[in-house]
Amino acid sequence: MDAIILQLLNGLDKGSAYALIALGLTLIFGTLGVVNFAHGAIFMIGAFCAVTLSKLFNLSHKSSEPSGTDFLGNPKYEDILYVKDWFGESFGAWMIDWSVPLAVIFAIPIMVGLGFLMERGLIKHFYKRPHADQILVTFGLAIVLQEIIKYFYGANPIPTTAPEAFRGSFDFGVLLGFDQNAIIYPYWRLVYFGFSALIIGAVFAFLQFTTFGMVVRAGMADRETVGLLGININRRFTIMFGIAAAVAGLAGVMYAPINSPNYHMGMDFLVLSFVVVVVGGMGSLPGAVLAGFLLGILESFASMNEVKNVLPGIDQIIIYLVAIIILLTRPRGLMGRRGVMEE
C-alpha cells in the first residue's frame, strides 16, 4: 500500500510537468491552430532563466589580496559577490538561496516577450500552411534555441538548488500511520505540484471568468464568427501565445531544482507532452491536464519493481501503449472535440 501511495505521489509530480507543458501546447493549438514543436524549448529556456538569475546573483569581483595559490601555483584571489557588497551579507545570501522562486518573477516578462517574438516574428507566417510545415519550422526553431543555450551555457547539466527551507524530504508514512521512511517525498516536489495546480487553476480562471478569456474561448470555438463581430481575435491569440510561453517557462523555472537543467531537457519532455495532448484530445484544455496527470501516474506505476518483474520493459512503453489503446477506443482522445484536426 505504501509503495502505491509513493508512486501515486510521484505520478502527480511527473504529471504536473506534463500537464503544464501540454496546457501551453493546447492553448496554442486551440487558439492559433499551430502545432508548436518549439514548446519544449520554451520549457528549457524557463529553466535557464533560473540558472541565469542564479549566475547573476553569483557575479563576483576578485579580492585585492591573494588568498592562496591556484592549481598552477599562481596567486589566487578570493571571489567577492556583488550581491553581498550591495545588499549586505545576510540579504545577499538570502537572494542566492531563493534565486529559483525569485526567478519566477524574472522569467514572466522574458517568457511572454519570447512568446510574442516567436509568434510575430516567425510562426504567424505559417498559419495558413499545412501542419507538416508548422511542425518542421517549429522543430527547427527548437533546435536553434537549444544550440543558442548550449553555446552560452555548455552541454553539461548545471546544478540549481531549491531554497534551504525546501531541501530534504517529508515523511508522509508517519502521517498516514505507516512505518518511518515508508513514504518519503521531497519538499520541493510537493512545492512543484502545488505550484502547477496554482498555474493550471489560474489559466482556467482567466479563460472562464474574464471578458478576454470569454472572447478567446469563443474564438477557439468559431474564429470566423468572432471576427465578423468586429473583434480583433488575432491580437488576443498573440497574447495567448505569450501566456502559453509563460506557462511552459514557469514550469521550467520551478523544475530546475528537480533535475539539473541542460540544453536538451526540452526535447525530453516534448514528445511525451505531445502524446499527452493527443491522448487528452487536440484542443481540449481539461483533456490536456487530465491526460498529463493520468500518464504521469501510469508511468510511475509502470516503474514499480513488481510491475516490471511481470512485464519487463513496460516502463519504457507504457505511455505509448496507453496512447494507442485510448486512440483506438476514443479516436478524438479523452476529451477531444468534433472537428478539431479533422477534415
Place this chain on the structure above:
Amino acid sequence: MSKYDVTRRGVLRTGAIAGAGFALPTYLRAQESGYLNAPTGSTVTLGFNVPQTGPYADEGADELRAFELAVEHLNGEGDGGMLNTFSSKSLSGSGILGKKVEFVTGDTQTKSDAARASAKSMIEKDGAIMISGGSSSGVAVAVQGLCQEAGVIFMAGLTHSNDTTGKDKKANGFRHFFNAYMSAAALAPVLKNLYGDDRRAYHLTADYTWGWTQQESIAAATEAMGWETVNNVLTPLASTDFSSYIAPVLNSGADVLVLNHYGGNMVNSLTNAVQFGLREKQANGKNFEIVVPLYSELMAKGAGKNIAGIVGSQNWDWKLENEMGDKYAGTNAFVKSFGEKYGFPPSQAAQTCYAQTLLYADAAERAGTFNPCAIVEALEGYEFDGLGNGPTSYRAEDHQCFKDVVVVKGAADPEDEFNLVEIVEVTPVEQVTYEPDHPMFAGGELGQCNPGA
C-alpha cells in the same frame, strides 16, 4: 526537351565504373606501401573523433583540447608537456617519423552510426591513419570495429565497458582508459573499509552495454567481500527523472544504493536520490550510503553539492602527482601545459586522449613505420611510465592498459570548481589485474591486425 533512357544495364555499368573510380585511390594508396593511408608527403594525418554535439559535447571539447596539445607537443611547439617525462625517448618534437602531424576532427554525436560515419569519412576522404577519441563505450565498440575493417589503428578515448577489450576487442584497437572490472576491484576494499562488510546493496543500472558490465563487476566484487545484492533495476538510457526508481529503495531493505549511471543519467539519479533524503536516512541500523562506481569531473560539476562524500573511481586525477608523489610523474607537466593554454586543469578524458596520441606516435617511431601491424606489434606488451598514471603496460592478449586506479570521493566543501573530488587512495595495479580469459571478458577474439591492404 531531351529524353534520358534509364536502363538496368546502364545503371549497373555506371555504378561499377563509379565504384571502381572511388575505390582506386584507396587501393593504390594501400598497394604502394602495403598499408592504408600511408603518408606520402611531409605530413601525417590523425583523426580525432569526439562528441562535438549532444550531451557529452563538453567532454568531447576537453578531449579535443588534449589532442591539439598533443599534436603541438609532437611537432615541437609549446613546452613539450609529457614528452619530457615519458619513459620512452623516441619522440623528439619533430613530428612522427619526421613528418609534421596534422589532424582532422569528426563529431561522434555519441551515436554509434554517426561516429562510424565520421570515422569513415576521416579515413577515406582525409586519409587519417589513426582514429582516436570518444566518450561512450557503444561508440568505441562501433568505431573500433570500423577501424579493424578499414585497416587503421584505433586508440580509444573514454570507454569503460568491459566489452571494449573483452568480447568486442579487436587487433587494431587499444584502450588506455580503465574498465568496469578495474573500478569494481579498486572500489570494493575501500567500500569495505568505509562501510563494513555487512551491507545490502540496491543497484540502479543504465540499460546498455556499459551499465550491464559495470553492474556485473561491482556486484561481483562487493558480494565477494560479504555484501548482498538486494535488487538490480535496469533504467532506460533516455530516463531523465529517476524518482520512480529511487522511491522504492528505502523500503527494499537495502542500506546502500549503487548508481551504475554515467553522464546526465548519473547527475539526475544522484540528484533525485539526495532529494529523497537517502543520505540522511538510516537503514538496518546503519547510515544509508550511495556509491557511484565511475566518476568524471564534468559529472561532479553537474551534480553540484549532491556529490559530497560519495565514493567512486577515476582513471586519473590532475592532483595525483601533488598528493601521491613522483610515482605519477607526468601529471604536473601535463596539467601545466594544459592549464596555461586553456585556464583550467584537464579532465581524465583529456589525459587519456593525450596519452593515447603520444603512445601511438611513440609506437610508430619505435616501429619505424606507420604500418598498423608494426604499430600493433610495438604496442603489444609495451611497458612505459611518465604519462601520469605510474608504471603502465599494454597487455598483448587484449590490448588493455594496466595501471593503478584512483578512488575518489566528492569534496564536502570544495575550495573551488577544480577541487570537486578528493583522492581517497590509489589502488595498485596488481589489485585490479585479471586474467585475459576472465569470464567477464570472454566471448571475443582479437583476430589478426589489418593493415588495410
